[in-house]
Amino acid sequence: MRLFRLIPVLAAAAALVLVPTVSGAQTQEATKTSKDSTKKKARKKAKETEEPAGEAARAAPQPPETPRTRTKAPATGSAERAMPTVPASEIAAAKASGKVWVNTETGVYHKGGRWYGATTHGKFMTEDEAIKAGYRASKSQ
Numbered sequence: 001m002r003l004f005r006l007i008p009v010l011a012a013a014a015a016l017v018l019v020p021t022v023s024g025a026q027t028q029e030a031t032k033t034s035k036d037s038t039k040k041k042a043r044k045k046a047k048e049t050e051e052p053a054g055e056a057a058r059a060a061p062q063p064p065e066t067p068r069t070r071t072k073a074p075a076t077g078s079a080e081r082a083m084p085t086v087p088a089s090e091i092a093a094a095k096a097s098g099k100v101w102v103n104t105e106t107g108v109y110h111k112g113g114r115w116y117g118a119t120t121h122g123k124f125m126t127e128d129e130a131i132k133a134g135y136r137a138s139k140s141q
Helices: 002-048 055-059 088-096 127-132
Strands: 100-103 108-110 122-125
Touching (some): 100 127, 122 127
Antiparallel strands (some): 100 108
């Protein structure tokens, strides 16, 4: 009877001893795979940045690289203004007469804002005409 009581205890002890060994082997395998991929990436990067082996390349002095600075145009709101595709006089006349700009490629019309007169494919029309033609209003307005 005492032997039957010991079997579950021994099984639990064996499980505790074996589980860290198995998970440790898996961790070592994952680390090895990670190190191999890191080495491959480093070799690839070194190969890409190698200089040409020709004599002319060695003889010619290379000028030092100057850091490039990025300049941004002043933005209005959260995005920069789009360049109009129609003349400013047409845009002003359309706004005065209450017309919307319809982007014929996407099926969206704009009452004003960033894309008014600035999409590549578009035309001016009244809002009623745009709705009848199946265009929808811009979600940003």
